Amino acid sequence: MTQCWVVDLGCGSGLKTRVIVEAIAASMPTTLFAIDISAAALRQCAFTMSDLTAVKVTSFEGSYLPGLEALRDSRQNDAPLLALFLGSSISQFAVHEIEPFLGQVRALMRPGDAILIGADGIRSLAEMIAQYNDVLGIEAAFDKNALNVVNRTLGGNFDIAALAARAGFVFQAEWRDAKTGFADTLLYCPANNGTTDAHK
Structure with missing residues (x-):
């Protein structure tokens, strides 16, 4: 059966992530690899996903790139990977840092993997x-x-x-x-x- 990996770069509570993961899990078993510097956020994210029976949650407490390295080393099949970078986290980078960072992320992914980036507009x-x-x-x-x-x-x-x-x-x-x-x-x-x- 086809499987899917989802890695969330900075999962927080997992509320945004759940919308995407739940839709994918409706079609195939899904493993969520949640990365966050906050242990409390990782616990909350796991709780947010706890009733999704087709979703397995693995947590990594740390920053983005070490988490992706750990995931790269643990992926033992050819299941596709979707990386999530939501919550406008990309806007916290200086302009000159964005391209090198995304290049590092891409280097830790495989051909056929994808990334979804969220960005805010101007808020009131x-x-x-x-x-x-x-x-x-x-x-x-x-x-x-x-x-x-x-x-x-x-x-x-x-x-x-x-x-x-x-x-x-x-x-x-x-x-x-x-x-x-x-x-x-x-x-x-x-x-x-x-x-x-x-x-x-």
Whole structure:
């Protein structure tokens, strides 16, 4: 029976991924290889997929390219692979970094594999505020986990426990790259001590 591999580069909760994986799994057994730097996100992604009986989930805690290398080394059949790079993650790269990164990704794939890349358009201020101040605290948890990774792997000294959930972001500026069309928004919020913290 035909099989399919799906690798999610930065799976998060897996809600976007599920839509795609569920559609594929309706036609063939599917293995999802979920990559994320957050162990909590990987657990949530596995839970999101837990009722899909035709989907097997394998997790890799780490960054994109080491995860793809691990997958390359573990693929023992000729089943096709679909790589997912959703959530506009590509827009977090500088323009000059995008082509080399995608070249590295392609080098870890086989002929016949494919990649699906998601990118945002310009969002309204209301949408941006809702994203960064979501009621479930997902963005705050993501940001704190990123700082935990810095502390653990790079010797940082961020006091994670002292960080409070942010609210009341104020619009500062919007930037659009002329070559790629990717947009980025700079927001700031007053800190408790009256200083201003920038957030991208």
